[in-house]
């Protein structure tokens with residue numbers, strides 16, 4: 157039977173703040189009961205506004221963070237319970253590309269050392285000439301000249317550094333790539349180059365990819381499926397085209413409406429969006445989207461909607477399949 161390559165099961169994450177002032181103490185609930193599967197060879201986009209928990213979910217998957225509750229499975233095994241060889245195998249196969257290429261690479265070491273580091277750590281290729289050769293091939297595979305290996309990060313442009321970051325992530329020949337906003341710090345033409353590169357790598361190597369972004373235009377171009385996060389809750393999961401054709405959750409609709417329009421007549425007509433609204437404290441006893449929702453009813457104030465599955469897509473909204481009438485809380 158077809159099994160997911162990786163899976164989040166009821167994953168929750170709470171960050172505790174221990175400030176020196178009493179007001180600095182507290183907790184942030186970054187993820188709530190996340191259930192999500194990643195299928196082999198797919199690109200799943202994770203979208204949502206700033207602070208919705210996207211990077212946290214990525215870091216839980218690459219093992220940098222341990223979830224407060226729930227588990228992350230890789231090939232059916234709990235990542236948190238892996239030891240020794242199995243743990244190394246998972247670390248080798250799950251690699252991450254970061255948003256900020258400047259800080260992702262150590263500025264004090266050459267590109268050569270940056271690329272040799274994962275090769276040495278996982279004993280890949282023959283020490284010496286073999287590893288240097290592989291480092292150069294990796295650079296070529298991301299469209300950079302072999303000689304880049306002798307340069308320092310400060311001598312490269314943002315787009316070139318991002319390619320080195322991708323080469324470094326690919327060095328271990330991973331199965332799963334987590335790309336955390338890999339193009340958002342780059343200009344549009346370099347963005348397009350990097351996206352084409354990721355697309356061809358995915359085709360060639362049949363990479364599975366968790367692609368984190370808040371750019372709904374980029375997401376449509378690159379992903380097979382989309383998972384929408386709002387304040388650490390999954391709101392909706394659907395095939396990309398289905399989601400763009402017919403968003404079921406009102407928050408998904410807000411995200412799609414926030415894509416800038418090329419039609420001058422539409423400018424300035426952006427609907428009210430939670431992205432503009434003041435923050436309202438979250439509660440487990442009501443829909444997290446309640447304060448901004450044009451469809452909310454009394455039900456939404458009394459309990460949290462479940463993430464329910466219908467026709468191969470999942471949505472957390474009591475009114476997902478209602479007609480488009482707008483209601484207000486009585």
Ligand SMILES: Nc1ncnc2c1ncn2[C@@H]1O[C@H](COP(=O)(O)OP(=O)(O)OP(=O)(O)O)[C@@H](O)[C@H]1O
Pocket residue numbers: 171172184185186204205206207208209210211212213370
């Ligand atoms: N190490 C940490 N300690 C405390 N709180 C944290 C930590 N990391 C993340 N958070 C909090 O968890 C929440 C989710 O953060 P996260 O970085 O996952 O958001 P995001 O969706 O990636 O946002 P962005 O689009 O801005 O990158 C935020 O409220 C953030 O402040």
Ligand SMILES: [Mg+2]
Pocket residue numbers: 210211212336
């Ligand atoms: Mg982030």
